[in-house]
Amino acid sequence: MSATGTLPVARRPGGASTRRLLANGTFNVFVVYVLLFVILMIKQPDTLSAFGVTDLFNNALPLALAAAGGGLVVLTRGFDLSVAGVIALTNVLIATALPDGPWGAVLAVAIAGGAGLVVGAVNGYLVAYVRLQSIASTLATMIVCSGVALLVLDAPGGQVPDAVVYGFSGVLPGNVPVSAVVALVVVLLWLALRRTDWGVAIYAIGADETAAALAGIPVRRAKFFTYCLAGILYGFAGLMLSAVTATGNPNGGTTYLLLMFAAIAIGGTAFSGGRGGVIGSMIGAATLTLLQKVLFSAGVSSFYTGIFQGLVMILAVVIGAITARLAEGRAR
Secondary structure, three states: OOHHHHHHHHHHHHHHHHHHHHOOHHHHHHHHHHHHHHHHHHHOHHHHOHHHHHHHHHHHHHHHHHHHHHHHHHHOOOOOOOHHHHHHHHHHHHHHOOOOOHHHHHHHHHHHHHHHHHHHHHHHHHHHHOOOOHHHHHHHHHHHHHHHHHHHOOOOEOOOOHHHHHHHHOEEOOOEEHHHHHHHHHHHHHHHHOOOHHHHHHHHHHHOHHHHHHOOOOHHHHHHHHHHHHHHHHHHHHHHHHHHHOOEOOOOOHHHHHHHHHHHHHOOOOOOOOOOOHHHHHHHHHHHHHHHHHHHHOOOOHHHHHHHHHHHHHHHHHHHHHHHHHHHHHHO
């Protein structure tokens, strides 16, 4: 066969691999994170110190957990606005209702998981069984949670027990950040869950809910479970926020609402559902947090941080649209 006949065959595997990488949102955001990390290391040589690494994980984890939960809902083609209320409610409860000592840390975990599960279950029931729109349902629960948070603590204050602060934002033997272990556990759980029937269902629902139902997938139950798990992740985001800030703030969850969706978009999860994943959303959250640090180390005013984050989100959405087309071309 002539050289002209063999060249397309020889190039095909490499071209397909390149398109596959470009269509992988998690890979793209990871590359951006690495580039920002290198810049930060140049600006701050102590970035790789035990304190520097712990600080990075501690600051990124609350948003990463929120993005993990929100990303799950987005995969089913839904939108969960209750994240702000759950984080605020969990935060003020931990800052006002816990004793000091080891039992305080145990109760903090129970409060975070319990509050998140209750709100998630309400969201899941309203969306999956009552068939209300996800935006309307979760907006209502966000308002309720925010109101309860203000009743518990009407202004920033309170005190988070030392057992919670050092237990969740400290380090383990070998200078391993506790927050890094928490992030790893969430990633491993996701990798395990996505291989279960629920994992298959969540992607199928996001791709085509009607087709999923016709294929025998329990759509309502899968949606309900998704919102419950998302609520639990929001609760633990509130727990980590409490540990990092060591205080309560009834409005502390507000900033996480928009940043969560920005992290999800940057991480390559499509708002149309059925494409993306939790890992990409978590790396997207870490990227936004790292961007703040890079801008601060470069002497850029904090007033410009939101502008840069918005530009990054727009860029991520554009790249997502392009990679979606690449993925469709690969499928053909």
